[in-house]
Amino acid sequence: MSGIPSKKILSQPFTEAPVPPGLLSSIRWKRIWQALVDLVFPPRCAGCGRVDTDWCSSCQQQLDSIPLLPAIDHVPGLDGVASTAPHTGIARQAVHGLKYENALVLAGPLAQRLERQFHQTNWTIDMVVPVPLHPVRQHERGYNQAQYLAEGLALRLSLPCSPSTLSRERDTRSQVGLDAAQRRANVSGAFRCHSEYVSGRHVLLVDDVFTTGATLAACAEALFEAGAKAVYAITVTVAQ
Template sequence: MRKALLALKYENTPQLAGPLGARLATLVEGLQWEADFLVPVPLHPARERERGYNQTQLIGQSLAQKIAVPLADDALYRTSNTRAQVGLTRQQRKDNVSKAFVARTDRVQGRDLLLVDDVYTTGATLGECALVLAEAGARSVFGLTLTQAVSPADHGGGTTEWM
């Protein structure tokens, strides 16, 4: 999982998003919860131009097709070009993404949303996105990630390990 996700994010291999989205679909299919829309965590436009794509959006497209939930990739926008979260402590991550997102009320109000990201480390990104979506009127927000990272940075420094 780690190798595939790193390749998708940093080695220009967008074709890996399909199989990763399909893997997430196997997890979602067993849940007794229905979403109106699937919302991928957005990249800032500058970072997306640099990378050539938003890996989470591509994973979301694959997942949305597999579970027959419409993709709402226009429901949430990243307005701040925040620094990369790698190597940041829990508090630094939270501060880094604070007020970095804006939701479209007309897309999310009264809706049950499935928020998708690639990696869960401290929950800062998912938490901020969920807060913004809730403030815009979402009825509920359920977060889903491909993998969870264990970050020694939260315990005094080091590199991130993925489960």
């Protein structure tokens, strides 16, 4: 019985609302097109490759079973850093799915891990800010995975999330092959803060993977210049 009311609600726009004939035709074609795409390219679990789901219950159980980590000590430029899992196995696959395979459904389970990890800290936070992508890179990908994680976490913590607070002014994608000092120099000054709201606030940065902390430190640098009182960071995984 519980499924019937929701079906009624879902069907209302198409049976009762006066939908213009052109729009109705457009909606039908989109549905037919999506059905054809699913038939030819059925969704696959980002963890195990199982067909007909973006993320299966077995992979979710594996993700849930990974123990949370202690805080990452002494990252220069930040007041505290935490990460929920090593960048290996199912956690790595989940991050990869969210980042490169459009598996946006994974933002929910991963934000849930961020929330559990956050509750292990004693941080007091006023606002959540995702690490931004350079506009060219975001255009290529179509979305910023860190923004999905930040919005999911902020919702769970009942905190404001502000994706427009920081922008990436320089495209610093060529971090591979650089050591920690070179990475810091490469991203220093790459970010700009556009909000006076951060002044006097405790900010929580959110990103998918922690590598050397250079990117997070460069974001913190921009936030501190804008008057932030404290800057913490949390990521789904940590590369070791």
